[in-house]
Amino acid sequence: MSADRYQALANSALGGAVVKRLGLPAPPRLDRHEPGMPVVTGPVVFGEARGGRLREAVHEVMRSIGARLVDAKTAGDGDDRPAALVFDATGIDSTQRLRALYDFFHPTIASLKRNGRVVVLTTPAIEADSVGAATAQRAIEGFARSVAKEIGRYGSTAQLVEVAAGGEGAMESTLRFLLSARSAYVDGQAIHIQAADSVTVPEDWERPLAGRSAAVTGAARGIGEAIAETLAGQGAEVLCIDVPPAGEALAEVANRIGGTSLALDITDAGAPQRLADHIGERGGRIDVFVHNAGITRDRTIARMPPEGWDGVLEVNLSAQERINGALLEGELLGDDGRIASVSSVSGIAGNRGQTNYATSKAGVIGMVRALAPVLRERRVTVNAVAPGFIETKMTEAMPVGTREAGRRMNSLIQGGQPVDVAETIAWLVSPASGGVNGNVVRVCGQQLLGA
Amino acid sequence: MSPDALNDAAVLGGNRIPFARRDREYAHASNQDMFTAALDGLVARFGLQGERLGEVAAGGVLKRSRDFNLTRECVLGSALAADTPAYDVQQACGTSLETTIHVANKIRLGQIESGIAGGFDTTSDAPIELNDDLRELLLDLNRTRSTTGRLALLGRLRPGQVVPAIPRNEEPRTGLSMGEHQAISTKRWGLTREEQDEIAVESHRRLAAAYDRGFFDDLVTPFLGLERDGNLRPDSSMEQLAKLKPVYGEGSDASMTAGNSTPLTDGAAAVLLSSDDWAEAHDLPVLAHFVDAETGAVDYVHGESGLLEAPLYAVPRMLERNRLTLQDFDFYEIHEAFASQVAMTLKAWQDPAFCKDKLGLNEPLGEIDREKLNVNGSSLAAGHPFGATGARIVATLAKLLAERGSGRGLISICAAGGMGVAAIMERRG
Ligand SMILES: NC(=O)c1ccc[n+]([C@@H]2O[C@H](COP(=O)([O-])OP(=O)(O)OC[C@H]3O[C@@H](n4cnc5c(N)ncnc54)[C@H](O)[C@@H]3O)[C@@H](O)[C@H]2O)c1
Numbered sequence: 119m120s121a122d123r124y125q126a127l128a129n130s131a132l133g134g135a136v137v138k139r140l141g142l143p144a145p146p147r148l149d150r151h152e153p154g155m156p157v158v159t160g161p162v163v164f165g166e167a168r169g170g171r172l173r174e175a176v177h178e179v180m181r182s183i184g185a186r187l188v189d190a191k192t193a194g195d196g197d198d199r200p201a202a203l204v205f206d207a208t209g210i211d212s213t214q215r216l217r218a219l220y221d222f223f224h225p226t227i228a229s230l231k232r233n234g235r236v237v238v239l240t241t242p243a244i245e246a247d248s249v250g251a252a253t254a255q256r257a258i259e260g261f262a263r264s265v266a267k268e269i270g271r272y273g274s275t276a277q278l279v280e281v282a283a284g285g286e287g288a289m290e291s292t293l294r295f296l297l298s299a300r301s302a303y304v305d306g307q308a309i310h311i312q313a314a315d316s317v318t319v320p321e322d323w324e325r326p327l328a329g330r331s332a333a334v335t336g337a338a339r340g341i342g343e344a345i346a347e348t349l350a351g352q353g354a355e356v357l358c359i360d361v362p363p364a365g366e367a368l369a370e371v372a373n374r375i376g377g378t379s380l381a382l383d384i385t386d387a388g389a390p391q392r393l394a395d396h397i398g399e400r401g402g403r404i405d406v407f408v409h410n411a412g413i414t415r416d417r418t419i420a421r422m423p424p425e426g427w428d429g430v431l432e433v434n435l436s437a438q439e440r441i442n443g444a445l446l447e448g449e450l451l452g453d454d455g456r457i458a459s460v461s462s463v464s465g466i467a468g469n470r471g472q473t474n475y476a477t478s479k480a481g482v483i484g485m486v487r488a489l490a491p492v493l494r495e496r497r498v499t500v501n502a503v504a505p506g507f508i509e510t511k512m513t514e515a516m517p518v519g520t521r522e523a524g525r526r527m528n529s530l531i532q533g534g535q536p537v538d539v540a541e542t543i544a545w546l547v548s549p550a551s552g553g554v555n556g557n558v559v560r561v562c563g564q565q566l567l568g569a
Numbered sequence: 570m571s572p573d574a575l576n577d578a579a580v581l582g583g584n585r586i587p588f589a590r591r592d593r594e595y596a597h598a599s600n601q602d603m604f605t606a607a608l609d610g611l612v613a614r615f616g617l618q619g620e621r622l623g624e625v626a627a628g629g630v631l632k633r634s635r636d637f638n639l640t641r642e643c644v645l646g647s648a649l650a651a652d653t654p655a656y657d658v659q660q661a662c663g664t665s666l667e668t669t670i671h672v673a674n675k676i677r678l679g680q681i682e683s684g685i686a687g688g689f690d691t692t693s694d695a696p697i698e699l700n701d702d703l704r705e706l707l708l709d710l711n712r713t714r715s716t717t718g719r720l721a722l723l724g725r726l727r728p729g730q731v732v733p734a735i736p737r738n739e740e741p742r743t744g745l746s747m748g749e750h751q752a753i754s755t756k757r758w759g760l761t762r763e764e765q766d767e768i769a770v771e772s773h774r775r776l777a778a779a780y781d782r783g784f785f786d787d788l789v790t791p792f793l794g795l796e797r798d799g800n801l802r803p804d805s806s807m808e809q810l811a812k813l814k815p816v817y818g819e820g821s822d823a824s825m826t827a828g829n830s831t832p833l834t835d836g837a838a839a840v841l842l843s844s845d846d847w848a849e850a851h852d853l854p855v856l857a858h859f860v861d862a863e864t865g866a867v868d869y870v871h872g873e874s875g876l877l878e879a880p881l882y883a884v885p886r887m888l889e890r891n892r893l894t895l896q897d898f899d900f901y902e903i904h905e906a907f908a909s910q911v912a913m914t915l916k917a918w919q920d921p922a923f924c925k926d927k928l929g930l931n932e933p934l935g936e937i938d939r940e941k942l943n944v945n946g947s948s949l950a951a952g953h954p955f956g957a958t959g960a961r962i963v964a965t966l967a968k969l970l971a972e973r974g975s976g977r978g979l980i981s982i983c984a985a986g987g988m989g990v991a992a993i994m995e996r997r998g
Contacts, residue, residue, distance in 0.1 A: 355616075358613075362783070362785075362786045362789075362791070362796070363791055363796050364791075365610065365789075365790040365791045366606070366610075366790055366791045366792060368613070369609055369610045369612075369613035369614075369790055370609070370613075372613035372616075372618075373609055373612055373613050373618050373648040376616070376618045376619070377613075377616065378613065378614060378615065378616040379610075379613040379614055380614075380787070381786045381787060381790070382786065383783075386783065388783070399852075399853075399854040400852050400853065400854075401852045
């Protein structure tokens with residue numbers, strides 16, 4: 119659904135009533151990336167707590183993206199207001215020194231433009247030198263998530279990026295994503311960057327996937343279609359997969375994006391083999407595999423028929439495991455291979471009537487976490503996105519009340535678009551994202567449900 | 570040029586839309602809609618968007634006069650590059666095997682590197698011709714300048730002239746429909762109701778099983794909500810078929826029914842062919858090679874041959890040229906225009922008298938292992954949009970050969986006008 123239509127709905131009588139009852143302001147207009155748009159649309163204010171280790175790395179990224187860095191004191195007004203606030207908090211080694219956050223953000227936050235970005239950089243608590251430092255570093259997460267809730271009404275977002283020792287040089291793809299309009303609906307997240315020996319720098323950051331092949335399941339419509347389109351737009355040659363009955367729409371998507379179509383039910387016993395054969399015959403490798411296909415069969419556990427349980431677990435989880443097995447066993451993932459799975463906020467928070475779905479989606483998270491360290495040795499990464507309320511046919515079919523509530527219950531006071539999930543996936547599977555592994559990134563506008 | 574100096578023509582795959590019974594799902598789809606969909610599905614499977622192919626050759630039997638360049642129009646409306654040339658061919662039920670031969674031959678000669686062969690037909694959105702009286706009157710009207718002259722002509726208009734001439738599937742020279750013709754052959758060859766119904770039941774059973782095992786997942790793309798061939802009756806049985814009344818032939822031994830004859834059908838199909846080099850350069854596996862073909866005809870008007878007997882002659886000529894016997898094949902695809910045509914073909918090739926007198930052979934061609942015949946069903950179950958059947962069969966056979974890993978397949982298609990088209994495909998181990 120277009121943003122305009124969304125806005126119209128938001129102002130409808132019922133929508134308005136929900137907004138009022140929840141005491142929420144009207145939803146802000148979220149900017150989305152368009153070709154040729156700069157990463158940031160205004161100056162960036164950089165701040166740091168003394169003793170931080172990321173100043174150099176951040177400056178290098180800012181030079182690369184052509185951002186104008188300004189000092190907190192010299193940040194202008196009007197059009198020259200900062201588009202982003204970036205704070206290196208790695209130097210905070212005690213709870214007393216958390217005050218540095220207050221000192222930086224208290225005077226600057228009000229100057230942030232609409233659709234602004236806040237990024238706070240930390241060190242993983244586990245790598246901290248002392249208990250006090252670990253405590254302080256972990257405390258920052260609460261700060262970042264709360265800032266997100268305060269600025270969401272302006273369409274602005276805040277994230278925390280944990281940079282492991284050795285990950286300093288691997289931050290660029292992540293900072294580009296988080297600072298840009300591509301991350302419009304990603305909010306209040308904590309992202310981990312691991313040590314990475316070498317990171318592939320794309321020749322053209324608008325097309326980081328040029329020369330890469332990618333497969334997307336469930337590509338005939340909805341979020342999968344958007345993922346296929348976005349990956350193709352960033353240069354990938356995309357293999358679009360969906361069930362045979364969806365073949366007509368699938369062919370249409372493949373032809374529109376210059377990809378190929380493969381009619382395949384991922385739950386078929388022979389599916390992993392057919393997929394492996396297909397990839398083997400057509401070029402021999404795949405660089406990116408996106409597990410997006412998913413279904414819901416909502417019923418409370420007491421009323422759920424067994425096939426409702428089995429079907430959801432098969433499509434959403436078991437089929438992915440088998441396909442991953444075939445990809446890895448057949449060594450079909452190319453150098454710098456990438457796997458990304460679509461989980462769900464329901465998998466994090468749980469949801470009434472979704473014991474099956476939430477189990478499958480939490481399982482995806484488990485799979486990603488368990489696989490990540492194993493795949494790291496092969497220079498392959500695996501990550502998940504967990505969408506919240508995304509405007510698709512699936513959510514269009516929800517009862518109006520639930521749908522309106524679902525849309526509003528987040529910091530950005532609106533549902534996300536399929537492209538928001540797609541952009542997040544594109545960042546995760548970029549060859550430049552070698553440092554991003556084992557992450558579960560929510561695309562939910564910081565939904566109030568869940569962690 | 571000796572055959573050794575020729576390139577190989579490879580079949581890389583195919584795509585068709587499910588076939589629909591007349592006036593059902595595709596009642597309002599035109600030939601152009603259907604063939605464009607078949608082309609676009611093929612383009613999507615093989616990533617041919619914006620690709621300039623050597624040519625697209627296709628055709629259909631029931632076409633409107635304004636559709637003179639229909640295949641080219643479909644190419645222009647498809648995802649293929651607009652500088653891909655195209656042309657229309659019409660050879661009745663043999664149309665898209667004939668277009669496959671054209672494309673394969675050009676590839677073999679090195680004139681083109683790649684091409685699509687296909688066909689289509691709609692019996693629902695069929696052209697309707699004016700009846701001849703009305704047509705002549707309207708043409709006169711167009712030639713007449715004066716108002717009074719025109720009024721005079723219009724005064725000649727009679728209700729009977731407004732009844733349109735709906736195309737019938739009948740032979741212009743005999744006035745008999747194809748079924749009526751085949752009923753004569755059925756009687757002459759003494760073909761029983763049981764053997765015909767068995768062929769029909771088996772066709773449905775095998776086509777359904779092939780769908781169930783996903784055989785058609787990469788050969789068929791749903792269209793307008795139809796996912797499988799609309800004519801398919803997986804639970805068809807001898808008992809059910811036995812209840813049907815004969816529709817062709819007369820007398821107590823009339824045996825051809827709606828159940829063992831193909832229904833009027835709408836659909837479209839396409840096959841991708843190329844040289845081996847082109848396939849390799851595009852990272853596309855070769856399913857099978859198109860080896861040889863023979864088109865034949867019989868004099869069903871003056872002679873004693875039946876209308877659908879041409880393949881009986883064309884196949885042995887082709888076998889002889891290739892120094893093969895009828896038993897040298899792993900798959901036989903004999904188009905089921907009528908179950909009786911298949912039964913007749915098998916019987917004739919085993920008949921010493923026919924083989925000697927008509928084919929000039931000392932020995933009969935012999936028997937065909939039924940387990941190798943139409944293994945995934947054929948036209949009785951799938952339906953038979955005249956122009957599309959050849960391409961359906963070529964794609965099916967190519968995939969069967971690829972699945973088997975190696976082997977040889979024979980295609981035999983009977984066609985209106987007393988014609989028949991046959992071909993040999995092969996997959997080398
Ligand atoms: N829409 C949301 O708000 C939302 C929220 C959280 C998570 N998700 C997840 O995002 C993913 C996409 O959701 P969507 O909203 O686009 O749904 P959708 O129903 O519009 O699309 C899902 C696609 O997957 C395909 N698919 C289903 N089973 C398949 C199988 N066995 N093999 C191959 N393909 C199969 C379907 O045919 C369909 O085209 C799902 O995993 C879903 O759980 C969606």
